[in-house]
Amino acid sequence: MRFFIDTANIEEIKEIAKWGVLSGVTTNPSLIAKEGKDFKKVVGEICEIVDGDISAEVICTDPEGMIKEGKEIAKWHKNVVIKLPTIPSGLEACKALSKENIKVNMTLCFSVNQALLCASAGAKYVSPFVGRLDDINQDGIMLIKDLATVFKVQNIKTEILSASIRNPLHVIESARAGADVATIPYKVFKQMIQHPLTDKGLEKFLNDWNEAMLKKTAVTA
Numbered sequence: 001m002r003f004f005i006d007t008a009n010i011e012e013i014k015e016i017a018k019w020g021v022l023s024g025v026t027t028n029p030s031l032i033a034k035e036g037k038d039f040k041k042v043v044g045e046i047c048e049i050v051d052g053d054i055s056a057e058v059i060c061t062d063p064e065g066m067i068k069e070g071k072e073i074a075k076w077h078k079n080v081v082i083k084l085p086t087i088p089s090g091l092e093a094c095k096a097l098s099k100e101n102i103k104v105n106m107t108l109c110f111s112v113n114q115a116l117l118c119a120s121a122g123a124k125y126v127s128p129f130v131g132r133l134d135d136i137n138q139d140g141i142m143l144i145k146d147l148a149t150v151f152k153v154q155n156i157k158t159e160i161l162s163a164s165i166r167n168p169l170h171v172i173e174s175a176r177a178g179a180d181v182a183t184i185p186y187k188v189f190k191q192m193i194q195h196p197l198t199d200k201g202l203e204k205f206l207n208d209w210n211e212a213m214l215k216k217t218a219v220t221a
Contacts, residue, residue, distance in 0.1 A: 148178025
């Protein structure tokens with residue numbers, strides 16, 4: 001399972017990119033608005049940091065507007081993936097854009113039926129929202145499992161991008177369920193790398209080393 005970061009914050013992307021684990025970035029209108037910067041400029045900056053698929057979402061909701069906007073955004077960089085909502089007009093736009101070899105990520109997916117339609121329309125990615133399903137007392141990870149099973153049976157090449165990740169356990173469960181990608185918030189990346197036994201072990205190793213060096217210095221003095 002590959003890791004994307006779900007943010008439009010340049011400093012967050014730079015920090016996690018340094019770890020050497022990022023394969024891509026997902027953004028949405030809310031994340032872009034939060035940064036208070038020009039949309040095209042932010043996407044351009046992200047593409048300079050991460051050499052992988054960068055999802056940028058359209059604002060239009062009619063098919064003609066989505067197609068026009070998608071074609072324009074796709075020109076910004078070769079790694080840009082057009083993000084469309086999983087609605088009828090989104091499917092229509094997905095089909096049109098994919099026919100022109102423009103990569104599409106169908107977002108706000110909450111069911112197997114929706115995902116099957118997105119795949120049929122030519123989407124490269126379908127993004128089931130794990131956390132938002134959990135919020136309404138539905139099993140988000142079960143949707144990932146069902147999609148992985150159905151896509152395998154049907155030999156569907158559309159990739160499952162586990163989204164709305166809320167905690168490190170969601171990452172583990174997404175991997176176990178068969179997601180191709182997990183798009184993860186900055187704070188969850190930070191939580192994933194932390195473990196008290198790692199900190200305690202490192203502290204002991206360094207203390208032991210320093211004590212040994214002090215003894216060696218005392219003997220040779």
